[in-house]
Amino acid sequence: MSGVETPVASTTSGHSRRTFIKGVVATGAAVSSSNYLFRASEGLSASERVRSTLPQLVTLSVNGQSRSVDILPQETLAMTLRYKLGLTGTKLGCDRAECGACTVIIDGVTHYSCSVLTKTVRDRAITTIEGLESPDGTLHPVQQAVVDEGGFQCAFCAPGFIMSMVALTNDHSNPTREEAAQALSGNLCRCGDYNKILNSAMRAAEYARRTV
Amino acid sequence: MALIGQDISPPDLVAKVTGRAKYAEDFRAEGMVFAKLLLSPMPHARVRKIDVSRALAMEGVLGILRADEVPQADAPGESALTDEPKYVGEPILAVAAITETIAADAIEAIDIDLEPLPFTIDPLASLAPGGPNARLEGNTLTFGERGRELKSVKWTSSDFESLSEGRLPMGEPTDEWSHGDLDSAFDDADHVVEDTIIHQSLTHHPMEPRSSMAYWDNGKCYLYASTQSTQRAHAGTANQLDLDPSDLVFVGQYCGGGFGSKIAGSPINSITALLAKKIQRPVMLRITRYEENYIGRGRPGFQSWVRMGFRKDGKITAIDLYIIQDHGPYGRSGDYNTAGAITDLMYQPDAMRFRGITIYTNTPPRAAMRGPGGAQIVAMLEPLVDKAARELGIDRLAIRRMNVPDSDSRFGPNRGQLTGAFVREAIDAGADKFGWAEKSQLSGQRNGTKVTGVGIGVSPYVGGSSGFDGLLVIRPDGKLYIHHGIGNLGTHSMADCGRAAADVLGLEWEDCQVIWGDTSQNLPYSSVQAGSQTAHAHTRANHAAGLDLKQKLQEIAAATLGGSANSYRTSRGRVSGPGGSISFAQAAQRAIELGGKYSGEVLPDDINQVTTASATALSGQGVMGVAKDNFSHDGSTYSWVIGFAVVELDVETGDVQIVDYTGSADCGVVLHPRSLGAQIHGGSVQGFGQARSQKWVLDPKWGVPFSHRLYTARPPGILDVPLKMEWAAAGVPDPENPVGIKGIGEPPVGAGSAAVTSAIADALGGKCLCRTPLTTDVILAELQGRQPPHQLTEIHI
Ligand code: FES
Numbered sequence A: 001m002s003g004v005e006t007p008v009a010s011t012t013s014g015h016s017r018r019t020f021i022k023g024v025v026a027t028g029a030a031v032s033s034s035n036y037l038f039r040a041s042e043g044l045s046a047s048e049r050v051r052s053t054l055p056q057l058v059t060l061s062v063n064g065q066s067r068s069v070d071i072l073p074q075e076t077l078a079m080t081l082r083y084k085l086g087l088t089g090t091k092l093g094c095d096r097a098e099c100g101a102c103t104v105i106i107d108g109v110t111h112y113s114c115s116v117l118t119k120t121v122r123d124r125a126i127t128t129i130e131g132l133e134s135p136d137g138t139l140h141p142v143q144q145a146v147v148d149e150g151g152f153q154c155a156f157c158a159p160g161f162i163m164s165m166v167a168l169t170n171d172h173s174n175p176t177r178e179e180a181a182q183a184l185s186g187n188l189c190r191c192g193d194y195n196k197i198l199n200s201a202m203r204a205a206e207y208a209r210r211t212v
Numbered sequence B: 001m002a003l004i005g006q007d008i009s010p011p012d013l014v015a016k017v018t019g020r021a022k023y024a025e026d027f028r029a030e031g032m033v034f035a036k037l038l039l040s041p042m043p044h045a046r047v048r049k050i051d052v053s054r055a056l057a058m059e060g061v062l063g064i065l066r067a068d069e070v071p072q073a074d075a076p077g078e079s080a081l082t083d084e085p086k087y088v089g090e091p092i093l094a095v096a097a098i099t100e101t102i103a104a105d106a107i108e109a110i111d112i113d114l115e116p117l118p119f120t121i122d123p124l125a126s127l128a129p130g131g132p133n134a135r136l137e138g139n140t141l142t143f144g145e146r147g148r149e150l151k152s153v154k155w156t157s158s159d160f161e162s163l164s165e166g167r168l169p170m171g172e173p174t175d176e177w178s179h180g181d182l183d184s185a186f187d188d189a190d191h192v193v194e195d196t197i198i199h200q201s202l203t204h205h206p207m208e209p210r211s212s213m214a215y216w217d218n219g220k221c222y223l224y225a226s227t228q229s230t231q232r233a234h235a236g237t238a239n240q241l242d243l244d245p246s247d248l249v250f251v252g253q254y255c256g257g258g259f260g261s262k263i264a265g266s267p268i269n270s271i272t273a274l275l276a277k278k279i280q281r282p283v284m285l286r287i288t289r290y291e292e293n294y295i296g297r298g299r300p301g302f303q304s305w306v307r308m309g310f311r312k313d314g315k316i317t318a319i320d321l322y323i324i325q326d327h328g329p330y331g332r333s334g335d336y337n338t339a340g341a342i343t344d345l346m347y348q349p350d351a352m353r354f355r356g357i358t359i360y361t362n363t364p365p366r367a368a369m370r371g372p373g374g375a376q377i378v379a380m381l382e383p384l385v386d387k388a389a390r391e392l393g394i395d396r397l398a399i400r401r402m403n404v405p406d407s408d409s410r411f412g413p414n415r416g417q418l419t420g421a422f423v424r425e426a427i428d429a430g431a432d433k434f435g436w437a438e439k440s441q442l443s444g445q446r447n448g449t450k451v452t453g454v455g456i457g458v459s460p461y462v463g464g465s466s467g468f469d470g471l472l473v474i475r476p477d478g479k480l481y482i483h484h485g486i487g488n489l490g491t492h493s494m495a496d497c498g499r500a501a502a503d504v505l506g507l508e509w510e511d512c513q514v515i516w517g518d519t520s521q522n523l524p525y526s527s528v529q530a531g532s533q534t535a536h537a538h539t540r541a542n543h544a545a546g547l548d549l550k551q552k553l554q555e556i557a558a559a560t561l562g563g564s565a566n567s568y569r570t571s572r573g574r575v576s577g578p579g580g581s582i583s584f585a586q587a588a589q590r591a592i593e594l595g596g597k598y599s600g601e602v603l604p605d606d607i608n609q610v611t612t613a614s615a616t617a618l619s620g621q622g623v624m625g626v627a628k629d630n631f632s633h634d635g636s637t638y639s640w641v642i643g644f645a646v647v648e649l650d651v652e653t654g655d656v657q658i659v660d661y662t663g664s665a666d667c668g669v670v671l672h673p674r675s676l677g678a679q680i681h682g683g684s685v686q687g688f689g690q691a692r693s694q695k696w697v698l699d700p701k702w703g704v705p706f707s708h709r710l711y712t713a714r715p716p717g718i719l720d721v722p723l724k725m726e727w728a729a730a731g732v733p734d735p736e737n738p739v740g741i742k743g744i745g746e747p748p749v750g751a752g753s754a755a756v757t758s759a760i761a762d763a764l765g766g767k768c769l770c771r772t773p774l775t776t777d778v779i780l781a782e783l784q785g786r787q788p789p790h791q792l793t794e795i796h797i
């Protein structure tokens, strides 16, 4: 019974972007556990509610593949990736744009996938940690650099950091340690392994220079 | 070449960098549904009435789990759900539904009537005459003639008069010990420092929230959860669920950080398992960051006072320490007692008195957090030692070298002894690496608006336990299978400890396979992966099992090839001697034929029953090495880290940048250099957060927290730490571990924190603000000569 990947629709009630933000703000004081997901809103009319709760079939470009998936209007990219496309390499550490564990690359730019609505990235190229390896299993230079440095401890932050390192090495062929730190400053590592993470980033830039 | 001491690539690293590593929330099961928790909005309340009918009637809602359906712990224990919540955020009930949104909506549809009860968030408020108790039974736990007792302790108003003189109130303690003659030791002192010191509570906040998934199949529970210690979490959870251990499979292959908050499973895991059982569906309970702040444990805070006596030459003659501990509502946390023992250990005064009391508060539950007790106290006391050194005109490195213990030192209430201590060697190695001679000259230098401060923090902590089991099998494929019940926190010890066995056998790392993280894979009885135990405990256990395995290989070779067993050697996968040689693969095959002890059909009788069960399941598959660690372990094993920091303090903004850091360890033989560096640096960075930014902020009127997320209690980010950090190690073998290794997870936190509190005091010209965290507003108030933004003993601010 275990190990069966079942796409599970996890959100049904509707929200606009505004109520989404409002929901985020309100959770602090409420008697509520609704943190990942959105509550049925009193603010929406019945017809709006019906419209906004209906799943919609969209096509996403993920790791070079075209993937069709039913999404809800308020669904975040992290949830689509993790719960509908089986791409659990992208982690949720906070679900509120605080930690970077969910970092993915969209059209060459890093984004917190916990804070991107899936419906907004339909025509964009999405790359996740699973999309870095070559089909023949060769690790991406950044991944290889991390392995060679023995990078990360618990590694829950690793997929996010690695995506930020990929964006860094794509943009800068020869970053300084300081520039690398700036580029990775949107990611948090609670194990505090920043020294080794920066060593990995510098080695990654070196490998990336060699492969071009 | 021996594997110990080499950098290796841990066997799980490729899975981690490709996203294939599965953490608890990454598992799926067919028909899986979601659960949500209803959390208490009040710091202390009793459920008068709950009406779940509207929620149950909602389409998609599958069931509700209430407190009376989960095992209820005896006071002061904690249950997974409760009808008398004792902190804001405590789970009252759980709802399962086909989607998470429906579960969340159902929570909103529950009508709950709570009767508010008295509460307190400040131990001193509870100790005040007529003050509120956090628990109905009292405000503290004592161990007296009648055993464990919950009591209500109130001090007199005259006890509180010292507040007006700027001193911590110190009424009747519940814990007290001393050694030596305190009065005459203070008489011997040429110089005395004294202060009230506050260390605030903070939350562990591992990167991975404690989500879990569970299902039942044929009466057996399968639980996927995040734990530091797989085998022990399995045993603990089976106990919580009242299950025979064989009816629980616990999968925890990857743990996204715990730092003491996930030692042996979390109470919350049992909700997932029980809800799955109740509704007969697989259940996923995702814990949000917000929930993690509440149920994810925290480090106990201290309100304390110390007086230290120094001779002119810097020798510490006397210490008088009083700690009031902010306990949270449950259990029994010993941080304050440990802090007392550690103070005595690290400063070796001629006489010491420790007094303390722990007070329950309606704040999130506490648990051990990396260096529990030690990490708080060293960060509080080290700046005061600096103050004395400054006033006596003694070098700060010299005063520490003078007072630290050596291998013959005694400490604590029982005058316990150490297995060994090579602290001076570690201080010297660190001072050398850091460049103390030059960098200490930077102290007080002004560059524009910035003043440089230089600090040192000496931090000891327990570095190992013993008496656990090793379980190894060489199969007919010639590979060594190392079974480990410890967890996989990213310390790499689940791989590194196996090297003690490989080294006994002379095997290459490529020929070793580590089995971990899944209790259906036959794991041995193991230490919890906490308190820096594993590197010590499980190199010993694997060394023991390795010797057993080697002996069996020698006997098999002798029986096969002739000659005496002792004349055979093992190396590079072969057993060789006077009669020739056979490969490990052949020996494994022979062991299967021979049976008995060789293949695990006959087992030693001193191993734990958990190991017996696992070894029995593995019997007949090759040649087995299985043994209990019976090596001598005389004295307490302590490891040390000495932190050296340079900070730049901006006198206009109060901002502090840590610009340079070196950590130096006494942790015995270096097991895995790169990983040791990571432990020293990572732990120190956690210490930086403790010294600078992490705390809880609670509303004193309503007991409601304002800081429940990462950004409101922010751990250090990559720009908050030096761009490059260094480390060093004394490298002296621990005399009581046959492979010389001590654990190292705990002490760097205190070292990082103390080096920073000491460096900040140095930048302030020797002024100890005697409080954590030293946030910018606290520093700025001092710089501007304003009243600090808090009262003397105020906490959660
Ligand atoms: S999970 Fe998206 S930023 Fe933390």
Ligand code: FES
Binding pocket: A152, A153, A154, A155, A156, A157, A158, A188, A189, A190, A191, A192, A193, B207, B256, B257, B490
């Ligand atoms: S390695 Fe654990 S959070 Fe980064």
